[in-house]
């Protein structure tokens with residue numbers, strides 16, 4: 001897969017060299033959840049049938065971040081993760097269109113005549129509720145007409161689970177409320193955070209539970225504080241473990257910033273400054289203030305046992 005950064009208006013040089021008949025899925029696609037997968041899989045299948053490349057167009061930064069909408073709270077899948085997932089779905093080209101104030105004012109007509117037509121899009125694949133252009137005034141059904149029949153449109157019906165439309169906003173809400181089960185079900189995989197291992201407060205080792213403190217690599221949607229059973233990936237190897245997301249109230253009265261501390265089972269070694277990805281598989285409990293260190297140790301010992309049995313049950 002090739003990743004191509006674009007900004008509006010497209011340059012003459014890009015139009016001359018980069019445009020090709022293609023099947024293009026368009027959307028924000030933050031999270032690449034099961035609803036997004038149904039749109040992208042439709043594009044990949046259609047491209048295959050037509051013998052054309054399959055491409056995906058997405059926008060960065062997140063429009064809600066640029067528009068300073070109050071409810072913007074980070075990425076479910078920052079660009080690098082989106083790239084990795086799209087590659088694994090068989091996409092040939094990923095276009096990342098720069099989203100800024102000026103782009104937010106481009107009309108639906110200009111989005112079509114200034115981007116889709118010069119890109120030589122053969123078929124645009126979009127979800128039933130896809131909106132584009134200034135104030136989201138453009139609808140899926142208008143794409144063909146706005147292009148003067150230069151492109152076809154394939155509109156994908158809603159992907160529902162238990163009668164509800166799978167959506168990025170639903171996943172954000174579930175993560176923030178500690179409903180990791182629903183978030184993971186809608187994502188079709190476990191929510192994952194990637195970061196660099198930093199020095200912590202050096203207390204973990206004394207507790208008998210050394211922890212890798214994660215400095216998140218991107219502005220992620222932060223899941224609810226509490227303890228999670230996790231699967232972690234480091235340098236091509238995978239480990240199971242437990243993670244605490246929170247402020248460590250047993251030791252701090254007024255901490256404002258969350259820590260992401262992972263204790264990996266069956267691991268010893270120095271991984272400071274290295275990259276670690278952590279999949280949040282189950283929510284175990286809320287973070288608590290313990291009256292003594294012994295009580296905290298006893299609870300973490302129980303957390304580790306619970307995590308091991310839940311993760312084992314999952315593999316069976």
Ligand SMILES: Cc1cc2nc3c(=O)[nH]c(=O)nc-3n(C[C@H](O)[C@H](O)[C@H](O)COP(=O)(O)O)c2cc1C
Nearest residue numbers: 200201202203204242244248249250263287288303
């Ligand atoms: C599985 C797990 C659960 C934890 N639960 C809590 C908790 O409920 N309350 C709390 O104050 N700290 C909790 N902690 C955080 C520990 O206090 C922390 O790991 C310890 O302070 C060591 O971190 P440090 O070396 O950065 O100080 C938990 C840590 C882990 C690994």
Ligand SMILES: Nc1ncnc2c1ncn2[C@@H]1O[C@H](COP(=O)(O)OP(=O)(O)OP(=O)(O)O)[C@@H](O)[C@H]1O
Nearest residue numbers: 027028029035126127129130158159166167168169
């Ligand atoms: N559940 C779904 N079923 C079918 N298509 C979907 C679904 N969710 C999103 N899409 C489509 O995928 C593309 C990307 O959508 P977008 O990222 O805005 O979706 P979303 O998950 O509903 O986001 P949000 O919750 O922030 O509105 C759009 O074309 C949209 O119509």
